[in-house]
Amino acid sequence: MLTTSNHTPFDCSICVFKHFICQYISASEFELLYQTSQQLKFRKNEYIMKQGTKASHMAFISKGRAKMNYETDSGKNIILTITGSPNLIGAGIILNEGVNIFSIIAIEDCEVCLIDIDILKSFIEKNGQLSLKLLEFLSNMFKDSIFNFISLAHKQVNGRIADVLIYLSKTVYQSPKFTLNLSRKELAEFAGCSQENVIHTFTKFDKDGIIRSEGKNIEIVDQEMLNTISRNG
Amino acid sequence: MLTTSNHTPFDCSICVFKHFICQYISASEFELLYQTSQQLKFRKNEYIMKQGTKASHMAFISKGRAKMNYETDSGKNIILTITGSPNLIGAGIILNEGVNIFSIIAIEDCEVCLIDIDILKSFIEKNGQLSLKLLEFLSNMFKDSIFNFISLAHKQVNGRIADVLIYLSKTVYQSPKFTLNLSRKELAEFAGCSQENVIHTFTKFDKDGIIRSEGKNIEIVDQEMLNTISRNG
DNA sequence: GAATATTTATGAATTATTTCATGTTTTTTA
DNA sequence: TAAAAAACATGAAATAATTCATAAATATTC
Numbered sequence: 001m002l003t004t005s006n007h008t009p010f011d012c013s014i015c016v017f018k019h020f021i022c023q024y025i026s027a028s029e030f031e032l033l034y035q036t037s038q039q040l041k042f043r044k045n046e047y048i049m050k051q052g053t054k055a056s057h058m059a060f061i062s063k064g065r066a067k068m069n070y071e072t073d074s075g076k077n078i079i080l081t082i083t084g085s086p087n088l089i090g091a092g093i094i095l096n097e098g099v100n101i102f103s104i105i106a107i108e109d110c111e112v113c114l115i116d117i118d119i120l121k122s123f124i125e126k127n128g129q130l131s132l133k134l135l136e137f138l139s140n141m142f143k144d145s146i147f148n149f150i151s152l153a154h155k156q157v158n159g160r161i162a163d164v165l166i167y168l169s170k171t172v173y174q175s176p177k178f179t180l181n182l183s184r185k186e187l188a189e190f191a192g193c194s195q196e197n198v199i200h201t202f203t204k205f206d207k208d209g210i211i212r213s214e215g216k217n218i219e220i221v222d223q224e225m226l227n228t229i230s231r232n233g
Numbered sequence: 234m235l236t237t238s239n240h241t242p243f244d245c246s247i248c249v250f251k252h253f254i255c256q257y258i259s260a261s262e263f264e265l266l267y268q269t270s271q272q273l274k275f276r277k278n279e280y281i282m283k284q285g286t287k288a289s290h291m292a293f294i295s296k297g298r299a300k301m302n303y304e305t306d307s308g309k310n311i312i313l314t315i316t317g318s319p320n321l322i323g324a325g326i327i328l329n330e331g332v333n334i335f336s337i338i339a340i341e342d343c344e345v346c347l348i349d350i351d352i353l354k355s356f357i358e359k360n361g362q363l364s365l366k367l368l369e370f371l372s373n374m375f376k377d378s379i380f381n382f383i384s385l386a387h388k389q390v391n392g393r394i395a396d397v398l399i400y401l402s403k404t405v406y407q408s409p410k411f412t413l414n415l416s417r418k419e420l421a422e423f424a425g426c427s428q429e430n431v432i433h434t435f436t437k438f439d440k441d442g443i444i445r446s447e448g449k450n451i452e453i454v455d456q457e458m459l460n461t462i463s464r465n466g
Numbered sequence: 467g468a469a470t471a472t473t474t475a476t477g478a479a480t481t482a483t484t485t486c487a488t489g490t491t492t493t494t495t496a
Numbered sequence: 497t498a499a500a501a502a503a504c505a506t507g508a509a510a511t512a513a514t515t516c517a518t519a520a521a522t523a524t525t526c
Contacts, residue, residue: 070383076387121365124361127361128357128359128364131361131365132358134368135364135368135371138372145375145378145379146313146335149313149382150303150305152385153311153382154385156483156512157512157513183472183473193513193514196514197512199474215521215522389482389514391482418503429484429485429486429506430483432506448503
């Protein structure tokens, strides 16, 4: 799972996860967490976690972007979400039957800290403030997932692709202009439509002056129009 | 919100929620929870919680079935899920910005216990075991939501309706033969398609001997075939 | 740097889905 | 119980989406 990634000590003093968790746990507790976690670099296309394996760690992505990928029995890929950094992943699935229900795959070079679940659990058990915060965090993931669901399950392709573009721009790349780390095929796996439909729609949006689409380079030109398309489904 | 429902004391001694939570809290703590919670009956179509209102309570449904309904800006209804009983609802949204992001509406007469969130939060804060359990519970809701999402966003109508039928049979009615509390229109709001598409598909499934569909009475005849349709999307 | 593979793109044919028009049945209301 | 409303059902027309065929552009490999 860790393939060729090389171990390099990261600078924890600037880590936002450390900053967050140290509000709730002591220095010696953090030291334990630090000693038991793995700091790793992943190259593009490497698996950070693999669907079906034992969920022994949470992943804190400090740098880079990744996709959450679910592979069906028939081998079809479904992208559940794309995440930027920094972000904590795994909270939602980890306390289940202990198996990762999807894969996390780097879509560009990433720096990741794998945090031992059992250690974290032992802190949660002792620390009400921390567990409330994690419940809050998980609630928010859940809420995002519901809105993602509403977008994909109850809109048609124009609206879904508008939503994907808005999401990428606002959340993943945080700019109206970005260079995609995803192929058209992957965008289709995210938007829940065919590859050609993504291409057709991009071409149409481009012609209508809503976006500028040149290969991997995307720019959102008419944000208002995109919002309208999203709203109308 | 509580409309005409009349207050009737339920028999807490047989309540599974009491049984669950008393593993983690003391008798006097339960007494506080009991004193601050409201025991209510809701008739079919009554709102148990309303989207947009302050999320002050969790709902424990001890009897009856309900739908989680999201209403869009344009007035379109989307059914996020249907729940049977007993079931605890609200955990996923409650710790957010304190607003219910969807409505809970009774689809048949229900008995519901509304549990004060702030009291429960104070228990979570003090009680690691309880918060771990709630995290686990929320994780499971999250996982279910992901699979629901996969079904609806990445399958076509045949597969989606097969999934809805399987879900209703297995989880909501717990029998291959059941009498629907939902109209065709509501089924469409759940499956993410048009009302006519539900009717057409039911007719087709009936002709193919997969289900028996007579108005509100549904029977799953060929479970294997339904699974296959679900799998192939 | 040429050859090969992959990705992107386009348009047409096929299939899926929605919408519309209409009628029947069931449920609700007075 | 009759009248009105809502739900269910059917088929046809219109629209949306997928699949297929083909080609150009871009990346990758040797």
